[in-house]
Amino acid sequence: MSDSDSPLGGLDVSADGADFARExxxxxxIVIGIGAMIGGSIFVLTGLAAGESGPALILAFALNGFITIFTGMVYAELGSAFPEPGGGYLWVRxxxxxxxxxxxxxxxxxxxAVAGSLYILSFGSFVTLILTEFFQAPTFGLSLVDLQKLFAVAAAAVFTYINYRGAKETSRAENVVTILQLFILGVFIVAGLWTIAGQSNTTVRFEPFFPNGVGGVFLAMGLTFxxxxxYEIIVQSGREVVxxxxxxxxxxxxxxxxxxxxxxxxxxxxxxxxxxxxxxxxTARQTDSIGGSTIADLPANPALWQVLGHLGEFGLAQAAGQLLPYGTLVILxxxxxxxxxxxNATTFSSSRVGYALGNxxxxxxxxxxIHPDHQTPHISxxxxxxxxxxMAVSLPLAQVAAATDLMFLLLFLQVNYSMIRLRREYGDVLEYGYISPFFPYIPIVGILxxxxxxxxxFNxxxxxxxxxxGWILVGFGVFFAYSRGRIRRTEIRRETRVVSEERRPTERPYQVLVPIANPESARPLVELASAIARRNDGEVLLTSVVTIPVQTPLEDGLQFVSDEPQMLExxxxxxxxxxxxxxxxxxxRGVGRSxxxxxxxxxxxxxxxxxxGRRRQSSEFVLGSTIDTVVENPPCDLAVAKLTAAREPxxxxxxxxxxxxxxxxxEIATSFAQYWDANVTLLHVSEPDSNNFETTMATLRETVSDEEVAVSTASVAGTDVTDAILSYAGEKEVDTIVLGAAREGILRRVLFGDIPxxxxxxxxxxVVMVKKHSPLRSVFRQWVRKWLGRRIEK
Incomplete structure (x- = not known):
């Protein structure tokens, strides 16, 4: 299976035909992944994490490595099946x-992007410390904080340009930088192990192992996650990898x-x-770190882990001075x-996510x-x-960096769950380079x-x-105000195409849409729609949907049109x-969706x-595939009419x-009554001995107050509402019943409800069943059901 044939559809090349270079x-x-994972984190966060966990920092690192392997296997599987920029975004989509x-x-x-801000600020902090402490360089009147941010912005500009030029230039820079840092870290580790080997009381240094309890380990894990x-950055390079x-x-x-x-x-x-x-x-007592130590004041005789926590991002560098000649300078x-x-790695990855969202x-x-020469998403x-x-110069970065950890955790929750859904839906048609074992337990452990x-x-x-x-809420605001409309318009262009249209010169703001599939149902539907449109000073739009096979492009679908234009005329x-x-x-492609x-x-x-007028006796559909699809994804108010022989209500x-x-x-019943000069009865069915009739009726009378329509009220008592309605309708020779939908369930699948x-x-x-559209509730129900319920329509 080619990438373009994947169920996810991949991502398109740019409009001018440019695509990524596979270099x-x-x-x-591997170097890109290592560069991102070692990055500034081992230098910036190690001291802070030690201040939370003490010697159990070692366990925190080991446990982080252990639990991340579960999500790593998920990324390896999905990254091999869908090697596209966008990574987790595509899978969740x-x-x-x-x-x-x-x-x-x-x-x-x-x-x-926030991770990148953390890295450039740590870069600026280290450069500033080297220049002012080791070389006594002048600051030209700038404060140390301003100097730090100046170097940070300069680094951002340089590596933005490197990523702008191309992936190969990016990887070359990454290779050089990462190999150098691995070499120096290797020297540091060897020197430290050599020192430990010469000690006689090494175990004492790790006691107590849990000075802040097990909770300190969890905090250190969250801080350094x-x-x-x-590996999230590795899969972003999918289209550029050989x-x-x-x-x-x-x-x-x-x-x-x-x-x-x-x-x-x-x-x-x-x-x-x-x-x-x-x-x-x-040094620890004088240091003011950007990380923000949680230790307000060092005790008189602090432990090493407390000193490291107070040193913050400078902890590893200051400690290295004891192990290597010029160790502090070397580590800085x-x-x-x-x-x-x-x-470099986060700029690369952030721009690919931006590209996927734009595409x-x-x-x-x-x-x-995509730049035609450099073959990079240059605007992104x-x-x-x-x-x-x-963000590096304007936000409280220590806390925002903590929020970055949290958002990565939330993102990985979505990806792990998405892997379960994708394996079950597409597992038999995908071409994998790797398949994680013990499905679905691996992603479930990752989620937990x-x-x-x-x-x-939160602690x-x-x-x-x-x-x-706050950022997620802003995202929802952007989605509903801007992105949701663009998504829907894009889907409409891909899924639906008008091939024949006739419009009257007069157009009105209120429109009733009436799909016609059977000539026998045309008259009652048009009359009902006209009654509603007339009362609302509106118009009627008739449509007939011609379904096209999946393998046929929509532009070639005219061959499938036959008697539909004549039927509508x-x-x-x-x-x-x-x-x-x-x-x-x-x-x-499908009638309901169209x-x-x-x-x-x-x-x-x-x-x-x-x-x-018949419900389906299957778990897949209730009223029918077309009606179910429209009812569960309505963009407006909805009415479903059980049609009888043409007779006036x-x-x-x-x-x-x-x-x-x-x-x-x-309201709908009033429209019919006005159109056909009929009578309307509001019926309240109550439990025996109930006394809420007058309150309910008063509310409804306000809705249907119309001098041109005769409206009466009635009340019956009964334990079975359906039987009570049918019994009253039979006694009073009712010919039309209009029912509102029952209350909608969040997890339970409800169309109009059992009673209607x-x-x-x-x-x-x-019988006409109606449902008032509630955009926010509809979106929330769809969102919850995506997570907890089965999908109704593809």
């Missing part, structure tokens, strides 16, 4: 839908093994070979290289443009680099461990949760002269569907409750 080897992407995918991409884009997400199905899984596992080993060895050396000297203690220089390597039309189109690179620089760390992380930084929630005669009526023939697309595209206020019954759906049913559907089946006359 990265296995070695290149298919498995959980566009809204969740947008939030995953939104979090990923922000998280990588950002160091173990480099032989991605084989090389991406290898790069994920090789880089993780190397990085976890290095972190554990650094932890052993840092806590086992360093002494608390007067010079180190004095290495920290600079590491920060640049991590910056999928949820971000503005410039994000998806520039905007991501700008975001990195702006990431969820635990995310929740526990370290409540503000990180607030920042993350004949149906138009049933509308009165004072109601404008238009018609259109539409090509689509109907909702037309309603969205034409901004219809109401969809009116015909129903044959005379007695209309409206069973009522205190809900928006019942009020809407009363049972009445619709059992009543011999006309």
């Amino acid at each position: 990265l080897s296995l070695f290149d992407i 298919e498995a959980l839908g566009r809204s969740q995918a947008f939030i995953s991409g939104w979090m990923s884009w922000f998280a990588h 950002i160091a173990f997400e480099g 032989n991605p199905r084989e090389n991406i899984p290898k790069a994920v596992f090789y880089s993780m093994f190397i990085v976890v080993t290095i972190y554990i060895l650094v932890g052993i050396v840092l806590l086992g070979a360093v002494d608390v000297t007067p010079a180190l203690l004095e 220089l290495t920290g600079i290289l590491s920060a640049l390597a991590a910056l 999928d039309r949820v971000f503005p189109d410039p994000f998806s443009r 690179v520039l905007l991501s680099g700008t975001l990195i620089a702006v 461990t990431k969820l635990f760390l995310a929740v526990y992380f 370290y930084s409540p503000l990180a949760w607030y920042i993350a929630i 004949e149906a138009m005669q049933y509308a009165p002269d004072d109601v404008p009526i238009h018609r259109t023939v539409t090509l689509g 109907i909702t697309n037309i309603a969205y595209q034409r901004d219809s206020e109401l969809i009116l569907l015909g129903w044959r 005379r007695q209309i019954l409206v069973p009522i409750t205190r809900s928006s759906h019942a009020a809407f049913a009363a 559907e049972r009445v619709g089946e059992a009543f011999d006359g006309r």
Whole structure:
């Protein structure tokens, strides 16, 4: 199976035909992953993490490596099956839908950019310390903080330009920087192990192992988790890797093994070979770190882990002065290289996420443009680099960096769950380079461990949760205000195409959309629609959907059109002269989805569907595939009519409750009564001895107050509402019943509800079931069901 044939569809090349250059080897992407995972984190976060966990820092690193392997296997599998830029965003998009995918991409884009800001600030901090402390360089009147941010912005500009030039230039820079930092870290580890080997009381240095309890280990794990997400960056390079199905899984596992080993060895050396000297203690008392130590004041005789925590991002560098000649300077220089390597990797990854969002039309189109010469998403690179620089100089980075950890954890939750959905839905048709074992237990363990760390992380930084929630809420705002409309318009162009249209000169703002599939149902549907349109000073749009096979392009679908235009033309005669009526023939892949697309595209206020009056006896559909699809994904108000032989309504019954759906049913019934000069009865069915009749009736009378319509009220008592409605309708010779939908379930699948559907089946006359559209509730229900319920329609 080719990439283009994958169920996810991949990503398109740019409009001018430019595509990514496939130049990265296995070695290149291993180095990219290592550079991101070692990065500035081992220098910036190791001291802070030691201050939380004490000697158990070693265990925290080991446990992080262990739990991240579960998500690493998920990334290796999906990255080999879908080697595309965008990574987790693409997988979540298919498995959980566009809204969740947008939030995953939104979090990923922000998280990588904030991580980049952390790296450039650590770069600026290290450079400033070297210049002022070791070389007494002048500051030209700038404060140390301003100087640090100046160097940070300069680094962001340089590496944005490197990423702008091309992936090969990016990997070359990454290779040089990462190899140098691995060499220096290797020297540091060897020197530390040599020192430990010459000691006689090494075990004493690790006692007590849990000075802050097991909770300190969890906090250190959450704080340093950002160091173990480099495999996410590896899969972002999918379209630029040679032989991605084989090389991406290898790069994920090789880089993780190397990085976890290095972190554990650094932890052993840092806590086992360093002494608390007067010079180190004095430095700790004078240091003002950007990391923000949680230790307010050092005790009189602090332990080494307390000193390291107070030193913050300078902890590893200051400790190295005891193990190597010019060790502090060497580690600071290495920290600079590491920060640049991590910056390079995060700029690369952030820009690819931005490209995927732009290409999928949820971000503005410039994000998806590929440079014709450099073959990079150059606009996305520039905007991501700008975001990195702006956040570095304007935000409280220590807390935002903590929020980055949290957002990566939340992103990995989505990806692990998406893997389960994708394996079950597409597992038999995908071409994998690697398949994780013990399905579905591997992603389930990944979900549980990431969820635990995310929740526990609140103990370290409540503000990180607030920042993350705030950014996610902003993302939802952007999605509903901008991206959702672009997504829908894009889907409509891909799924639906108008091939025949006739419009009357008169157009009105209120529109009733009426799909016609059977000539026999045309007259009653057009008359009902005309009644509603007339009362609302509106118009009627008739449509007939011609379904096209999946393998046939929509532009070639005209061959499947036959009698539909003639059928619609004949149906138009049933509308009165004072109601404008238009018609259109539409090509689509599925009838239900095409109907909702037309309603969205034409901004219809109401969809009116015909129903044959029988519920399906299957778990897949309730009223039918077309009706179910429209009811569960409505872009506007909805009415479903059980049609009878053409006869005018005379007695209309409206069973009522205190809900928006019942009020809407009363409005629709009033439209019919005014159109046919019929009577309306509002029926309240109550439990025996109930006394809420007057309150409910007063509410409904306000809705249907109309001097031209005769409205009466009635109340009956009964334990079975359906039987009570049918019994009253039979006694009073009712010919039409209009019912509002029952309350909608969040997890339970509800169309109109059991009572309206049972009445619709059992009543011999006309039944119209209506539902008032609630956009926020509909979106929330769809969002929850994507996570907890089965998918109804593909």
